[in-house]
Amino acid sequence: MAGPAARRQSVGVNVGGVMVGGGAPVVVQSMTNTDTADIDATVRQVMQLARAGSEIVRITVDRDESAAAVPIIRDRLASMGYDVPLVGDFHYIGHKLLTDHPACAEALAKYRINPGNVGFKAKRDTQFATLIEIANRYDKPVRIGVNWGSLDEELLTRLMDENAASDTPISAAAVQREAIIQSALLSAQRAEELGMGRDKILLSTKVSDVQHLIAVYQDLAARCDYALHLGLTEAGMGSKGIVASSAALGILLQQGIGDTIRISLTPEPGGDRTTEVKVAQELLQTMGFRQFLPVVAACPGCGRTTSTTFQTLAKDIQDHLNTSMPEWRERYPGVETLSVAVMGCIVNGPGESKHANIGISLPGTGETPAAPVFVDGQKVATLRGADVADQFKTMVADYIERKFGSGEQDAAE
Ligand code: SF4
Numbered sequence: 001m002a003g004p005a006a007r008r009q010s011v012g013v014n015v016g017g018v019m020v021g022g023g024a025p026v027v028v029q030s031m032t033n034t035d036t037a038d039i040d041a042t043v044r045q046v047m048q049l050a051r052a053g054s055e056i057v058r059i060t061v062d063r064d065e066s067a068a069a070v071p072i073i074r075d076r077l078a079s080m081g082y083d084v085p086l087v088g089d090f091h092y093i094g095h096k097l098l099t100d101h102p103a104c105a106e107a108l109a110k111y112r113i114n115p116g117n118v119g120f121k122a123k124r125d126t127q128f129a130t131l132i133e134i135a136n137r138y139d140k141p142v143r144i145g146v147n148w149g150s151l152d153e154e155l156l157t158r159l160m161d162e163n164a165a166s167d168t169p170i171s172a173a174a175v176q177r178e179a180i181i182q183s184a185l186l187s188a189q190r191a192e193e194l195g196m197g198r199d200k201i202l203l204s205t206k207v208s209d210v211q212h213l214i215a216v217y218q219d220l221a222a223r224c225d226y227a228l229h230l231g232l233t234e235a236g237m238g239s240k241g242i243v244a245s246s247a248a249l250g251i252l253l254q255q256g257i258g259d260t261i262r263i264s265l266t267p268e269p270g271g272d273r274t275t276e277v278k279v280a281q282e283l284l285q286t287m288g289f290r291q292f293l294p295v296v297a298a299c300p301g302c303g304r305t306t307s308t309t310f311q312t313l314a315k316d317i318q319d320h321l322n323t324s325m326p327e328w329r330e331r332y333p334g335v336e337t338l339s340v341a342v343m344g345c346i347v348n349g350p351g352e353s354k355h356a357n358i359g360i361s362l363p364g365t366g367e368t369p370a371a372p373v374f375v376d377g378q379k380v381a382t383l384r385g386a387d388v389a390d391q392f393k394t395m396v397a398d399y400i401e402r403k404f405g406s407g408e409q410d411a412a413e
Helices: 039-052 064-079 094-100 102-107 122-137 153-165 172-193 210-223 238-254 275-286 309-331 349-355 388-407
Strands: 013-015 018-020 027-031 056-060 086-090 110-113 142-147 201-206 227-230 295-298 339-343 358-361 371-375 378-383
Touching (some): 013 201, 039 056, 039 064, 039 275, 094 102, 339 349, 358 388
Parallel strands (some): 027 056, 056 086
16 A cells, blocks of 8 residues: 655664554554543543554653552553553653652553653753663653643753854744754753663654644654654644644655654543544554554535435444444454445446445435445445345445455455
């Protein structure tokens, strides 16, 4: 399948058994929004995220109670068969929490360190060193995660002053990007000086503006070979957050930049946290980098579809595929490569259906009430009657059994 022209070479990092970078497929990760000290709620949400397909889950570790909860959460997840790596998100007092809670340091698969929030002035160096020494002791990787909302002010001020005194000053935005990149690279260099291997270091440089994000990661990617975590920070809610994240990350991924991604969506109140995982998967899948779920191609409908039959069928089929996938993944290896088309009329219906593994072209307004079905490009049946949807679902199930069942599938093609 098509992908980026050339994937950027990065040093691979093993995060609790999940390879990030070094040529490994781009990894999907997410973050809980529960109070980590609330063990039940956090376990429940990590399970939801892992079931949705998050391959790494980050949790907040902000105080003693949450640090104490981490090993219990880890054990409880393991007892239920969830071995998804947990990443601890530390700000301000990470050095103290990891020192005071060795079981937390051991249970986590990676520590996220924000160089802008490690400490100030003289304390910054010693507290950063403590974090790295603990990571070295427990053989854990770290993500040095710079965020422009908490950028190292001393570094930014120094670069701004140098720029103001320069004969060829650059824009304030460019200075800010430089400060973000330098914060990440100088921290990584310091971590290496403290004995950390390059295969234990990931970097991220998150901003909330799409063009700045693209520029900052392009520059960072050209200046180092550390594995990179991509994310548009504070992406926002709903379609705005999805579009902004997809635009920014899609461009970078297409350029071969990025080893792991997170879509930082703000959920609706009471909304589903797993949406960020689904969006990340759909982004990678729609660009042809990875495959997670069978794809349903459906036309948008128009004046030729005055009934909702085909919308209902498209949704039915997509829901059926999504809910069946946990079981099918085991039973039908390669089923995630399946493509299904549900089309609204004769204009593009037969043509699009022929491109899918199995497709149906429903009758548009004024057409004969018959729905041709195509399998691997060939018309195999014409469905009629009120139960066309059920007939088609049965045909999809039969196709999956035939193509992906009993190890006879040729899904890797
Ligand atoms: S395939 Fe037919 S119903 Fe669907 S958008 Fe095209 S013309 Fe309209």
